[in-house]
Amino acid sequence: MKEEYTYDPEDIEKLLQSKSYAELIRSEKEFVDLHIDSEEAYEQMRSLLQTVENQPWDNVPNPPSGLKNVLIKKHQDKHKKSLSFWLNSMFAMNTQRRWYQQPILQLGIATVLIATVFITLQQKQERTDQLAITDTRQENAVDNKKKTQESTPIRSKEKRQVEESEGLEIPDKTTDLAEVQIPPPIPEISPSIEMPTADMTDVASDEDIVLTDKDIALYDIPMEVISSEIEESSVPATEEMEVEMEIEEMEADNEIVEKKEQRAETTETTKIVDRDKMTTDLYKPLTIEGMDENARGQFIVPSIALKDQLSVLDMLFEAY
Amino acid sequence: MIFGPNHKKLSDEELMSRSAKGDSKAFGILYDRYGKKMHAYFYRMLWNDTEKAQDFTQDLFVKIIEKPERYKEGHKFSSWLYSIAGNMCKNEYRGAQVRTKAALEIKHTRKNSSEIKENTDSDLFKRDLGHALDLLNTDQRSAFIMKYKQGLKIKEIADCLGCSEGTVKSRLFYSLKILSSELSIYNPKHKI
DSSP states (O other): OOOOOOOOGGGHHHHHHHOOGGGOOHHHHHHHHHHSSOHHHHHHHHHHHHHHHHSOOOOOOOOOTHHHHHHHHHHHHHHHHHHHHHHHHHHSOOTTSOGGGOHHHHHHHHHHHHHHHHHHHHHHHHHHHHHHHHHHHHHHHHHHHHHHHHHSOOOOHHHHHHHHHHTOOOOOOHHHHHHSOOOOOOOOOOTTOOOOOOOHHHHHHOTTOOOOHHHHHHHOOOHHHHHHHHHHHHSOOOHHHHHHHHHHHHHHHHHHHHHHHHHHHTTTTSOOOOHHHHHHHHTSOOOOTTOOGGGGGGGSSOOHHHHHHHHHHHHHHHHO | OOSOOOGGGSOHHHHHHHHHTTOHHHHHHHHHHHHHHHHHHHHHHTTTOHHHHHHHHHHHHHHHHHOGGGSOTTSOHHHHHHHHHHHHHHHHHHHHOOHHHHHHHHHHHHHHHHHTTTOOOHHHHHHHHHHHHTTSOHHHHHHHHHHHTSOOOHHHHHHHHTSOHHHHHHHHHHHHHHHHHHTGGGOGGGOO
């Protein structure tokens, strides 16, 4: 039976390492003879191989000990330099990289993205604040409406149906009241308020005159009232009006004389008048019973007529 | 690891990657692993010239420092290193035209060794073996040194030389054949 070769030419090394030529079997000898000329050559190769493998055949000197330190220093120096190159490449266009790998472009994109996110967040925050205010107002409005509805008696639908069935026709105003906004009450001003009509000469000559809070309250007249009076006075005076005015003047004179007498008694106690207090009292807002709190503000500012009266008071004080 | 990885336990490839990023300690360990081997390789490949071996070893590691990007991750580091070293030797051969010189030297050696052919002194054998290696072509010599001096496996040699394992085996076989014929005087059967 013809044996087939199971070896490749390059595998002859295994035979050299393991067997002498005499130990080779027939198939191996046939294989070896194909590549090696003779038994002698085979043994020669085998001897060389064993020598090379089994003993150190090369006395190689070791590299110098300082070489490692030199190389490590070089390595450290190189990477110090590379840092500066890296920094440079951050801001310079590197031609070896693609356009989207350029550091400056990447930095730019990153900056734009960060700025966009920041601005968006800021705008969102502002919107949220505005919404919060709006919500509060709406809530207040809803609360007020609820309070109004609670305080207002509302007839139930059932009651209404009963009333209708009984023939009682009662106008349903309760629902409207909750929606209607009640305007602030207009203060009623008594027509008995009188404008001071004291003669300047008389007053100036009287050194004992001292004004009290009560008197000052007389001057604390709302602008609207005075203006209405001015309007009235702008109407051409009739004879009756002139007579009335004369009567009023006389009454005022009488009042002043009476006051003179009263104050003469209390001169010692009320000689000193605090001008500042008077001024502040003068500018006090007018308080009228039944007047709405919101309506008070419009009476704070004194009218032009009051200012003129102030100047009169100043003159009085100077004379005093 | 609190104080970083133990460099000595890292593979060659990991050390190379770290070295490329500026880790000098990793580079130092790579040198410890391959410095002596590469020096021996150059010494053997460059006609037992100690100074040349030292210069070439230094140049090889400087290349690793200067151009680490030439090493591609995923490849075996030792193969890459030996391929660079082999190319350096080839360039040296082209420039020096030392083959003729080596041939002359080996003839001289054989003449001397014929006088002491029964002498199996290892020093003489080593010297003659060194000269006989110079008669091999670069690839054969590289394969022979890597296999019998550096202790690389056939696959690793194939990676280093960029050829198949069969080619490496074939080169080794022909190297042995040439060397055995050149060093036949040391064969015991030649004893008179």
